Amino acid sequence: QRLQKPTVVFVLGGPGSGKGTQCANIVQQFSYTHLSAGDLLRAEIRSGSEFGTMIQSTIAEGRIVPSEITVKLLCKAMEESGNDKFLIDGFPRNEENRIVFENLAKIDPAFVLFFDCPEEELEKRIMNRNQGREDDNLETIKKRFKVFVESTLPIVSYYESEGKLRKINAAKPSEEVFEEVKYVFASET
Ligand code: UP5
Numbered sequence: 001q002r003l004q005k006p007t008v009v010f011v012l013g014g015p016g017s018g019k020g021t022q023c024a025n026i027v028q029q030f031s032y033t034h035l036s037a038g039d040l041l042r043a044e045i046r047s048g049s050e051f052g053t054m055i056q057s058t059i060a061e062g063r064i065v066p067s068e069i070t071v072k073l074l075c076k077a078m079e080e081s082g083n084d085k086f087l088i089d090g091f092p093r094n095e096e097n098r099i100v101f102e103n104l105a106k107i108d109p110a111f112v113l114f115f116d117c118p119e120e121e122l123e124k125r126i127m128n129r130n131q132g133r134e135d136d137n138l139e140t141i142k143k144r145f146k147v148f149v150e151s152t153l154p155i156v157s158y159y160e161s162e163g164k165l166r167k168i169n170a171a172k173p174s175e176e177v178f179e180e181v182k183y184v185f186a187s188e189t
């Protein structure tokens with residue numbers, strides 16, 4: 001058991017909004033460890049886990065994996081990292097995610113970064129990405145966006161009401177987005 005609770009920053013935004021890109025920038029300048037919930041779930045599929053097929057079909061449909069699975073993967077990754085500052089990318093995606101994390105990890109985020117970007121731009125970015133992700137096709141992108149609006153935006157509003165939301169205009173070139181991101185981290189730490 002840790003003596004002091006780790007610092008956690010949640011990084012939210014629609015599919016393709018630049019969460020992974022900006023987290024990679026942040027770790028170069030600030031001493032955080034980047035944990036992408038989606039990457040952890042994809043690694044769990046590859047590891048041959050008993051939940052692999054279920055996770056795979058859930059992601060292929062753009063739906064949200066049961067909270068206990070994702071939260072356990074996040075907690076394990078935090079323990080194994082040796083660090084005490086984390087960017088948790090793409091999580092929590094719904095209220096159940098948020099509550100299960102609160103109950104199991106017992107950590108409240110220091111703040112929540114939110115990458116705001118219109119749907120047409122998200123679609124363009126994902127269709128150009130070409131990394132062979134099974135969910136990067138037009139049909140699944142539409143589903144991912146719908147789930148984002150219905151399940152994740154209410155979480156964004158929740159953190160806004162808690163005064164924890166740091167909203168970033170993500171519909172700009174990556175370098176300009178990072179200028180805004182740096183400003184947030186510089187004023188928080
Ligand atoms: N790009 C980035 N920034 C740009 C900019 N400013 N201008 C122009 N282009 C820009 O970026 C996407 C693409 O855009 C890249 O090619 C990039 O170069 C370019 P990226 O940084 O990858 O965006 P990101 O927001 O990380 O997009 P990603 O597709 O990873 O977001 P999702 O939220 O859809 O994916 P994630 O991996 O988080 O989740 C995938 C699925 O896993 C979910 O749909 C869900 O089924 C499941 N999941 C859960 O069930 N629970 C979880 O907790 C997490 C995931």
Ligand code: MG
Nearest residue numbers: 019020036038
């Ligand atoms: Mg990502």
